[in-house]
Amino acid sequence: MINKIAVLGAGTMGHSIAENFALYGFNVNLYDANKERIGSVENDIRADLVLLAEEGFIEADIIEKTLANLHYYSDLEEAVYDRDFITEAIPEIMELKQQTFKQLDEICPSYTIFASNTSSLPLSDMWKLVSEKRRERMMITHYYNPAHIMPIVELSHFGNMPEVIYQEIEELFKSIDKQYVKVNKDVPGLVANRIQQGVAREVFSLIEQGIADPEDIDKALMFGPAFRYATSGQLEVADMGGLDIWCTVGDNLLAVMDNRKEANPLLKENVLQGKLGAKSGEGFYKYDPETLTQKRNNFNKRLIHQLKASKFYMK
Structure with a gap:
């Protein structure tokens, strides 16, 4: 039974994935090699939870309970040595993922399940440096941003994992109210992307x-x-x-x-000009730095409202 979880990478996706599991009572270790980031990430998670409470999605007293379920590490071995399930949300660099999974294979118990949040890199390349036996416990679990709000998660069902283990993963995501999509072939982008x-x-x-x-x-x-x-x-x-x-x-x-x-060439031209969207202040729209936080919150509020409304349709 999966109880102890680790998430590698405390960036946009990683901190949100860790928050999602912690919100539902799981013991979660969040790892990032960047000590400055791991020291500040709790502030971002708290802000996410406050917004959920303000929008009536969770009760206010859930915030501290969720934060108590999260533990922060900049040492990989300390973060993962006793975990049941580990998902990585590190940069989309194949060599980095291969080396990370190799390290995990050497550190973790034989029962630990490894997952990647990638939607673009093949599982069959990511596992090249791990043991044959561990490959039976490796998969892709792809979330949409922001992971603590968007209900979808795509689960790889590529034939490497015994069905009993795959079913355990389905049950895990049912327990955190995710709508899982079973993906039968390892194709770039999976289904949703x-x-x-x-x-x-x-x-x-x-x-x-x-x-x-x-x-x-x-x-x-x-x-x-x-x-x-x-x-x-x-x-x-x-x-x-x-x-x-x-x-x-x-x-x-x-x-x-x-x-x-x-x-599209227009997209490439915008990128060349440094117009990357909200994070640079301009994309297809312009973003005032003084109001950017509020705009991001409004964006997430709309998603929270949609999530609440969608509960009626979720099976």
């Missing part, structure tokens, strides 16, 4: 062609397709509309839509 990139490719193309302004393109998605997607998947939407209609529209539109196989 491939869908998202398909939408993003056309959105960036519409901007590039000057067909509509950013505000109107976002509005078209929010109050059009995404309005339905909040409660229905694409396949159900297609069934409800009629597959003959979807077939006809596909024949008419797909030939004139963006089909490039790399990032």
